[in-house]
Amino acid sequence: MEDHRHLKIALCGELASGCHKRGALKGRYKDSLKQHLSLGHIDCYQWSTLAYNRDSWRHTVHDTAASFENACTVSLEKKRQRRKNRPLPISPREMFRCAFCDQTCLSRIGLF
Numbered sequence: 001m002e003d004h005r006h007l008k009i010a011l012c013g014e015l016a017s018g019c020h021k022r023g024a025l026k027g028r029y030k031d032s033l034k035q036h037l038s039l040g041h042i043d044c045y046q047w048s049t050l051a052y053n054r055d056s057w058r059h060t061v062h063d064t065a066a067s068f069e070n071a072c073t074v075s076l077e078k079k080r081q082r083r084k085n086r087p088l089p090i091s092p093r094e095m096f097r098c099a100f101c102d103q104t105c106l107s108r109i110g111l112f
Contacts, residue, residue: 040064 034044042050042064051057096105 040068 037044037047040061042060050060096108097103098105
């Protein structure tokens with residue numbers, strides 16, 4: 001790719017302005033791009049050659065985004081199931097017995 005093309009300037013250049021973590025170097029767009037590509041399991045050293053073929057690049061990015069979203073959905077569902085399947089921490093002293101029907105209750109409300 002030629003050096004004067006806007007795409008190369010945007011991808012390989014540095015940010016003109018922006019925020020960064022205190023004590024950290026200024027982040028470049030290319031660095032954040034590498035981080036996002038690695039999250040999607042795309043080789044960050046071969047992405048430019050892969051991007052030359054627009055159809056295959058779009059297909060790769062679409063499939064990667066879909067698999068990333070599916071993985072996030074599955075992990076959230078697993079997290080929800082773990083939370084829902086966790087037993088309630090009830091100590092025996094917090095349980096109350098009804099004087100009439102001898103049923104165990106969690107609160108004294110309604111027990112006369």
